[in-house]
Amino acid sequence: MGKHSVGFNSPKKRYLLIFLLIFSISSVMIFIIRPSIGFCDPHGHYSVSNDDGLIQVNTGNAEVERNPLDFMKSKLVLLVSHELSLSGGPLLLMELAFLLTSVGSKVVWITNQKPTVEDQQMHSLEHKMLGRGVQVLPAKGQEAIDTALKADLVVLNTAVAGKWLDAVLKNDVSRVLPKILWWIHEMRGHYFSVEYVKHLPFVAGAMIDSHTTAEYWKNRTRERLGIKMPRTYVVHLGNSKELMEVAEDSVARRVLREHIRESLGVRNEDVLFAVINSVSRGKGQDLFLRAFHESLQIIQDQKLQVPVMHAVIVGSDMNAQTKFETELRKFVKDKGIQDHVHFVNKTLAVAPYLAALDVLVQNSQARGECFGRITIEAMAFQLPVLGTAAGGTTEIVVDGSTGWLHPVGKEGILPLAKNIVKLAANPEMRSKMGKKGYGRVKETFMERDMANRIASVLKEVLQNKGKSNRLRF
Ligand SMILES: *[C@@H]1O[C@H](CO)[C@@H](O)[C@H](O)[C@H]1NC(C)=O
Numbered sequence: 001m002g003k004h005s006v007g008f009n010s011p012k013k014r015y016l017l018i019f020l021l022i023f024s025i026s027s028v029m030i031f032i033i034r035p036s037i038g039f040c041d042p043h044g045h046y047s048v049s050n051d052d053g054l055i056q057v058n059t060g061n062a063e064v065e066r067n068p069l070d071f072m073k074s075k076l077v078l079l080v081s082h083e084l085s086l087s088g089g090p091l092l093l094m095e096l097a098f099l100l101t102s103v104g105s106k107v108v109w110i111t112n113q114k115p116t117v118e119d120q121q122m123h124s125l126e127h128k129m130l131g132r133g134v135q136v137l138p139a140k141g142q143e144a145i146d147t148a149l150k151a152d153l154v155v156l157n158t159a160v161a162g163k164w165l166d167a168v169l170k171n172d173v174s175r176v177l178p179k180i181l182w183w184i185h186e187m188r189g190h191y192f193s194v195e196y197v198k199h200l201p202f203v204a205g206a207m208i209d210s211h212t213t214a215e216y217w218k219n220r221t222r223e224r225l226g227i228k229m230p231r232t233y234v235v236h237l238g239n240s241k242e243l244m245e246v247a248e249d250s251v252a253r254r255v256l257r258e259h260i261r262e263s264l265g266v267r268n269e270d271v272l273f274a275v276i277n278s279v280s281r282g283k284g285q286d287l288f289l290r291a292f293h294e295s296l297q298i299i300q301d302q303k304l305q306v307p308v309m310h311a312v313i314v315g316s317d318m319n320a321q322t323k324f325e326t327e328l329r330k331f332v333k334d335k336g337i338q339d340h341v342h343f344v345n346k347t348l349a350v351a352p353y354l355a356a357l358d359v360l361v362q363n364s365q366a367r368g369e370c371f372g373r374i375t376i377e378a379m380a381f382q383l384p385v386l387g388t389a390a391g392g393t394t395e396i397v398v399d400g401s402t403g404w405l406h407p408v409g410k411e412g413i414l415p416l417a418k419n420i421v422k423l424a425a426n427p428e429m430r431s432k433m434g435k436k437g438y439g440r441v442k443e444t445f446m447e448r449d450m451a452n453r454i455a456s457v458l459k460e461v462l463q464n465k466g467k468s469n470r471l472r473f
């Protein structure tokens with residue numbers, strides 16, 4: 001946030017970036033800080049940002065913008081994460097940590113659940129945080145308690161992090177609650193457990209990624225647990241600067257597009273659809289493939305003139321989702337569409353795939369995504385989005401303008417198939433919707449917008465902390 005960076009205006013920087021992106025497609029241990037999508041699913045899928053300083057250049061002449069978080073300077077902030085991994089929740093909290101250190105906050109990080117065995121990934125993330133001025137403390141012990149008591153603000157990340165309160169603070173819980181901002185990114189039933197969230201009504205505020213998710217939490221806490229949500233703020237996420245730089249560089253996009261298409265065996269003139277989510281039933285890859293097959297049938301039956309179509313499932317993980325993936329692959333084989341459907345292993349580098357696509361499909365089922373960061377990332381790449389009418393997607397995709405929405409479940413298969421055919425047959429429509437989506441991202445879903453929204457929440461929490469709760473103690 002603090003520093004201004006201009007893309008990579010010099011050709012040298014640009015090619016370095018392209019090289020990094022291509023390289024990182026096959027490399028898992030790249031350093032990433034921005035989470036991408038699907039926080040409902042803690043094992044979601046995340047985007048690239050090469051946050052190693054290589055692609056950042058300071059401009060001498062850029063107008064200095066006031067940082068909305070400046071008032072956090074010299075404030076002590078304790079961040080409590082349920083875990084530390086390259087998954088959505090922790091990465092987003094790290095993003096906040098760096099926004100705060102960049103304005104001079106003193107930031108302390110605690111990871112509640114550490115793996116029992118030495119974890120390389122966690123080690124490098126801790127190392128990265130230390131390098132950016134974040135202090136890392138053990139979850140338990142006097143120092144953790146003292147820091148919580150001294151802090152101006154404590155951010156608990158995810159519902160699960162609630163377990164830390166009683167376990168560590170014990171008798172001091174009530175003194176810390178009035179300065180807790182609870183950041184919630186999940187929407188599944190088992191998170192509505194008293195074990196996690198019994199202190200929720202007494203914290204200073206809750207911050208949630210979408211209106212739909214906030215509504216859901218309100219209903220479920222009331223109906224299932226008989227507790228009341230604290231003051232709740234909805235904060236939509238934003239695209240990282242690094243992603244926008246790639247998305248807005250036509251040369252980078254073209255090189256990445258060619259590279260990925262070649263690796264998949266997809267020609268430039270073919271139309272490429274993709275779901276970019278960890279493969280799991282909740283993300284609806286099965287229903288997407290059925291819709292894709294249906295769309296091929298429609299084209300054949302109606303003898304439509306449509307370019308060759310391909311579908312790619314980015315987010316494959318045979319070890320984690322063996323049964324479901326076997327089912328997907330069997331479907332593809334049974335229908336004889338192997339030449340049209342491609343599986344790509346789970347990757348952190350989604351930008352190259354976004355560059356290669358023509359249409360993103362966001363097919364998350366049931367209550368949908370909490371937010372679904374991949375959706376705004378795709379829109380940054382000027383892609384139309386075909387999404388389920390559920391969850392955060394409905395707050396991002398404008399139906400009929402930046403894409404089309406279809407119902408969740410089996411009822412959605414035919415509408416999605418028809419939408420696939422319409423977009424495949426109509427490049428002007430794709431381009432028009434893509435441009436609308438891009439405009440919407442520039443207007444509302446940029447890192448700057450997210451920082452502004454977070455800043456106003458933090459300001460209010462600091463002002464109000466303890467006010468409404470004081471009588472309880
Ligand atoms: C919450 O409950 C109200 C009424 O009980 C209902 O109209 C609304 O659809 C519910 N919202 C969600 C997100 O479940």
Ligand SMILES: *[C@@H]1O[C@H](CO)[C@@H](O)[C@H](O)[C@H]1NC(C)=O
Pocket residue numbers: 317318319345
């Ligand atoms: C994808 O993952 C599987 C196992 O999860 C592995 O066997 C395979 O080699 C991977 N493919 C690529 C291209 O990395």
